[in-house]
Amino acid sequence: MIIAKQKDMTEIAKMVAPYSRIYVVGCGMCMTYCSAGGPEEVEKLAERLMAGREDLILEKGMIPRQCSEKFIERLEEKTRDFEAILSLGCGNGVQAVAMRFPDKRVLPALDTQFIGIEKESGLWTEMCMACGDCILWRTAGICPVTRCAKGLLNGPCGGSQEGRCEVSNDIPCAWQEIYYGLKRLGILDYLKTEVQIKSWSVRPGRLAREELKPQ
Amino acid sequence: MVTAEIGPGKGTDVGALLEDASILKDRVDGINVTDMQSSVMRLGSMAVCHLLRDMEIDAILQVTCRDRNRLALQSDLLSAWVLGIRNVLALTGDHPTLGDHPQAKPVFDLDSVSLLEVIGKLGAGVDVAGNELKGATGFLAGAVVNPGADTEAALDLQIVKMEKKIKAGAQFFQTQAIYDLDQFEKFMKRVEGYRTKILGGVILLKSAGMARFMNKNVAGVFVPEHLIKEMTETKDKVKTSIEIAARLVKGLKDLCHGVHIMAIGWEKRVPQVLDEAGL
Numbered sequence: 052m053i054i055a056k057q058k059d060m061t062e063i064a065k066m067v068a069p070y071s072r073i074y075v076v077g078c079g080m081c082m083t084y085c086s087a088g089g090p091e092e093v094e095k096l097a098e099r100l101m102a103g104r105e106d107l108i109l110e111k112g113m114i115p116r117q118c119s120e121k122f123i124e125r126l127e128e129k130t131r132d133f134e135a136i137l138s139l140g141c142g143n144g145v146q147a148v149a150m151r152f153p154d155k156r157v158l159p160a161l162d163t164q165f166i167g168i169e170k171e172s173g174l175w176t177e178m179c180m181a182c183g184d185c186i187l188w189r190t191a192g193i194c195p196v197t198r199c200a201k202g203l204l205n206g207p208c209g210g211s212q213e214g215r216c217e218v219s220n221d222i223p224c225a226w227q228e229i230y231y232g233l234k235r236l237g238i239l240d241y242l243k244t245e246v247q248i249k250s251w252s253v254r255p256g257r258l259a260r261e262e263l264k265p266q
Numbered sequence: 267m268v269t270a271e272i273g274p275g276k277g278t279d280v281g282a283l284l285e286d287a288s289i290l291k292d293r294v295d296g297i298n299v300t301d302m303q304s305s306v307m308r309l310g311s312m313a314v315c316h317l318l319r320d321m322e323i324d325a326i327l328q329v330t331c332r333d334r335n336r337l338a339l340q341s342d343l344l345s346a347w348v349l350g351i352r353n354v355l356a357l358t359g360d361h362p363t364l365g366d367h368p369q370a371k372p373v374f375d376l377d378s379v380s381l382l383e384v385i386g387k388l389g390a391g392v393d394v395a396g397n398e399l400k401g402a403t404g405f406l407a408g409a410v411v412n413p414g415a416d417t418e419a420a421l422d423l424q425i426v427k428m429e430k431k432i433k434a435g436a437q438f439f440q441t442q443a444i445y446d447l448d449q450f451e452k453f454m455k456r457v458e459g460y461r462t463k464i465l466g467g468v469i470l471l472k473s474a475g476m477a478r479f480m481n482k483n484v485a486g487v488f489v490p491e492h493l494i495k496e497m498t499e500t501k502d503k504v505k506t507s508i509e510i511a512a513r514l515v516k517g518l519k520d521l522c523h524g525v526h527i528m529a530i531g532w533e534k535r536v537p538q539v540l541d542e543a544g545l
Contacts, residue, residue, distance in 0.1 A: 200361050205379035206427035208358040209412040210485045218361050230419045242426050246434055248380045
């Protein structure tokens, strides 16, 4: 899922300062699961904003997904009397909402971090960069493009100490993890593939599938 | 074979750097010039290599993948060749977060292995995209290996990567600093028969504090307690440092094909080390 965290209140207050009628909306997908933009967070953020400003007319709500047009549609009616929408969606959600309401100010309440997992309660780690060319079958299900700080494809650099990355002790060396994974699976030979040079896909990404387009 | 290393400084003043180079000149076979060592923004390796060439020193251009994508790396390699630089050491490079511009965007479009392959291609007259060159390079390409990798996994991976580097065109290796000759001997047994030349790395110990710092912070460097003790108890740190380095040089030259001395500011002491080691 996509992982995000709330911006600090100073920045949010600065963003919403010019507006007195604000609709605060959460997202029922990833943002709820990573505890950044679910019903509880919407509630708390609304309370804090109200506490700081007596002039504020604020309403709040949730939609199941902010990245889906059919759910964004539900905001049409609800946000009619509001100048600004404060979104607790990921960057994807904020943009989808902004695209639907070009005449309103759509503001991000969150900083989107990465595609990742909840490793333990209160700890999330990045797993995938959506690079467009998955090699996980060769690397024991561990992505060096994402989880190696240098994104190395041909083995580790010499910088790890006791299996930790040179960048931070909190990051395990992805290549050592790959080594242990391949060893466990009895396929260490996968380390000896020919030299890999990555072909970077053009960004912004665009995926077209003719068979799914309306005829 | 003896190589040494100089590190360009921060700024345009090359006086002391070239003085160090001239001291090393008649005592070593080649001098590496580092590429923004420790990810600190400095004068570039290519320009300094060119200055060394003017002094008739065989320079070894260190090239990292930290700051340049495949276009810039290839272009720089062509430029280096045109400037008369004939040796390249291919490195992945430290992460920018370790240096003085930690907010910089890390590149790592290629890595040490793919860079070696690219060097080979430029030598064969084509670029990495397969386009023909009008005039090829002909570099002697080298790489690094860390024989003191601290876990079994890390050492196995170093050796797998070393094999890949040889296959990709590495004709020589310079190693991370070695302080434990027995451990290095075991490493050399594991890579016996590899078709390449290996120069054992030596870093001059300036103090016991430096040794402890490296043990804690430099990957793959381990200074044994008895050497730290020697440095602690000595009355003449420089003399002891030179003695230790000379012992290591003597030991290493029989185990592999030569030594690579990283004096890190003590370049002026290198001739004494070589004298004492009988080289």
